[in-house]
Amino acid sequence: MDAILLQILNGMDKGSAYALIALGLTLIFGTLGVVNFAHGALFLIGAFCAVTFSKILSLSHVVIDESQKDFLGNPLKVEVPYIYDMFGQATGDVIIDWAVPLSLLFTVPVMIAIGFAMERGLIKHFYKRPHADQILVTFGLAIVLAEIVKYFYGANPIPTPAPSAFAGSFDFGAMLGFDPNTIIYPYWRLVYFAFAAVIIGGVFAFLQFTTFGMVVRAGMADRETVGLLGINIDKRFTIMFGIAAAVAGVAGAMYAPINSPNYNMGMDFLVLSFVVVVVGGMGSLPGAVLAGFLLGILESFASMSVVLETLPGINQIIIYLVAIIILLTRPRGLMGRKGVMED
Amino acid sequence: MSFSKLTRRGLIKTGAVASAGLALPTYLRADGHSGFTNAPQGDTVTLGFNVPQSGPYADEGADELRAFELAVEHLNGEGDGGMMQTFSSKVLEGNGIMGKKVNFVTGDTQTKSDAARASAKSMIEKDGAVMISGGSSSGVAVAVQALCQEAGVIFMAGLTHANDTTGKDKRANGFRHFFNSYMSGAALAPILSNEYGADRKAYHLTADYNWGYTTEEAVRSSTEALGWETVNAVKTPLTQTDFSAYIAPVLQSGADVLVLNHYGGNMVNSLTNAVQFGLRDKEVNGKKFEIVVPLYSELMARGAGQNIKGILGSQNWDWKLENELGSRYAGTNAFVQSFGTKYGFPPSQAAHTCYVQTLLYADAVTRAGSFNPCAVVEALAGFEFDGLGNGPTLYRADDHQCFKDVVVVRGKETPENEYDLVEIVEVTPAEQVTYAPDHPQFAGGSLGTCNAGA
């Protein structure tokens, strides 16, 4: 019982990450009809926005300390962050500690700008081109973006810890009356879960309850008619692209403490997020979120050792196996519309 | 085609003129008169350095490449000579290898066996390389080693830790200086039992591929021999990035030690996740919960940041060895000095093993008096040496594996700088990690005989 509760919790958490990425992907697909293989790269850039921001905070000038020696026996160079000079050491440390949450202030505008630039500079020219061309050009872009990150940050993962206030884990077991330590969960992952819920809810509310969202939804359903009504739908779609990029970006930035970001993480998430979107049904926002959680939970269950003992290797293939079963029983994924991306 | 920074331009100018006339490629054409693949012609010899330059191990590959460049520099008599001064064999004179200036070519393995073979083949077929070295994973090492055996060149393995490289997949033309899974287990077990007690319950998470299997087996069998109990061992996919689903059930199992048989990106992520779950702050069975990482990699440990504090693991070598444990590990400081002066930071163990392998190859060629792979094999097999940073070392003839002391390290609580990540806990002497050539963990292979090519 407690083991199952634990894996559901786990799956919800993993699912929230999948859902966040898939949401942005399906937003772009639904509005613009573009298959964006560079979406994983946007997630990557978001994570590296957090890295960059914490590097900026720790920008230092060098003080030579004659009393200490470095590994070659030369006088040690001590780096003092500028932020110490500005706020004093104590406040400076607190700011550096909170770098990841604070980086959202930096990530959102950067990602919106990148989203606009991508849409206006590149994607716009591909609306009328075949999906295969869209895939190729965005895949090329994804490689280029990842290589740029590698050029500046190397290939190694870069530790980007959460604020120390969120270190450690919360003991659900004790709260629910189980033995202590049976159901524990890290604070930062709970934060991530809540954060994902807020973002997903926010995007839905925005599309559902604002005039802007209504126009965009109308445009998704029938772009031509909305255009004929005299509405500049292109401009709104550009804004939606910016929003989708920002969603991917903040998902990446907040993910940085969970797994140290490296330049390959975009590609790692790319295939998975496509599977999630397709299982959810192309063009369906609720489908993407539902599929994200479903696959996250199933993946967690498949990694339980009881399951692995009976079906060795099931954890390797569970996501793809489930995708096949769902696509064979429900032709357009969980909530897909007829005729979308079927030819 | 490398030249040192110092005299680069002058050399390039003369070298380019000279090589246009002299350095004809040597593949096959040399066979008629020399009897082995890629016999060096003229006054140069070409070595192939095949390291990961893209993918997750690119930084490790870059560090290996730095070490190779340094080794070539020293062999050609430039720089301060590094470990050539401390090496017990004194035949290297800084005039290249047997008077032939050392050139090198580089390639990208991408940490994929296909790409690594393609890259190594181009070095052999196009560039006339007579020795291939490098690599950062056992899959690549085994694949390239088999290729070198077929082509008739020498393979000096870089970082490869799985037992198979000198076990079931060993080849006569291949040599491994790096240590292996068995040695990690044998070195760690007594120290684990000293530090954490003899009645511990261990939970293994194992990367689901060959290296993971051999490491789990090695650590399990050596810890169980000292009284530990293995509660559970779960295999994790190589492509896994989030290990929460594997970490979460650990505490429920009643285990009080978690062994992470992971390397590289897997290790960074699983360790980070384990620390996030607060495992290190828990008490189970009245004992403090501990985490063990059998194979440490400094570069990857940097990726795990604060999370490595207090975590035990093993290494092939560490740049602080000679400072902390004295002149038995002579050579270490000489290498750190020249590497640090050139690049500004201390070398990793991957860099060390690649540097040493290059010197060992050059030394073997010089002692044998020939670049012929079979002569080199004869010179290296059973070779005993010292002064290359690991203390007295034996290149065993039975399996072409080096036997030397193993360093057991612990993540430092208060690192002095970003390169000072681990402290040396103890050094397990070579005798304790030596095994019989037909040990069951290494069974099933055969060296065959050396191949000198066409």
Place this chain on the structure above:
Amino acid sequence: MFGLNKKDAGLLIVVAILALAAPFILNPFPEGSAMAQFNAGYPDLMQRLVIFGIFAIGFNILFGLTGYLSFGHAAFLGVGSYAAIWMMKLLTMNVIPAIVVSIIIAGLFSLLVGFISLRRSGIYFSILTLAFAQMSYALAYSVLTPITGGETGLQPKYTDPRVLDKALEAGQQPRANLFGLEMNQGFQLEMGNWVFTFNAGYYIAAVVMLVAFYLSIRIFRSPFGMMLRAVKSNQQRMNYTGLNSKPYTLAAFVISGMYAGLAGGLLVAMDTQVGAERMFWTASGEVVLMTILGGAGTLIGPVLGAGFIKYMENIVSKINKSVLEQWFAFMPDGIEDVLVAIIYPFVGKGWHLTLGLLFMLVVIFLPGGLVEGGQRIGKMFRRRDANANSIEADAAEQRKPAAE
């Protein structure tokens, strides 16, 4: 000739000449010159160029004609490779049984995958094929290690049974051969500063590639090929006329799977080793990129695309800093350093960056792939008969209306 019309026969002859003269064409620079770095005329790369050409030709029969975008073709290549290596371990080092069995096994596997995946179309089909390929990769790398060798892959050893071959003498290496002709045999021709390598393995692979290319022309021009194009342009209309399209698409899928198996078998024949990475999704993606980059739906395009990507991977990745410094050594110091600094990020370990940029440039400016680039150049030279100039024009036109 061979039942081809004049244009197609001309194309086949051009390809044949290019393939047979590849050792000359790919080695245009004299040895020892700075440009020798760009020579690609060594056996391994030449073999890879034609083998991946075969893979892409096969993929194009499915994607170029029917428009079904499979994201899992690397699985068939991998399965073919495993079949071939097992033949070499158990039966004989002769490449014929290895290649034949690899085609059969890959064909059977693609029949299974195709039968299931073709129940869906569009991106749903792509994801189904991707799922099968990723499952094959994950299992081959882990739980199937006893069969596949897992991480370390499989290589022939001299201890393998090989029932048809006589036992190897001590010290002998098992070598892939064709009735005694070893794949790595060959000779070199020296002409002044130029050295040309002629390799047995390459010529065997090249001949197989020509046969594969010929078959693909025949398929393109056959009624069966027309039917497949009908699937691409309007499957619904086809169904309304009372035709069931599924047997045709399934046949195309299996044929392209067999091409992939052939490529996998040849890879093993030329370089006796298999690793599971061969089936990873990036490998499937690579063949998609080769085909689109060269020009999907054209005859020669996939081969060009395959050559382009493999050349980048093997040549550009080997240009390191000291090579650059050598190239620009004749320049004054300051300018040399600037040039090296500008170019360095794009070569050697940065070769992926160049690859990505080239993908983007080709797709943006040459929607029909490299073939379209060739046509444009051709047009510049022969303005007058611009309409008649290309065999590929009709095929290239085919894919344009696919938008929406």
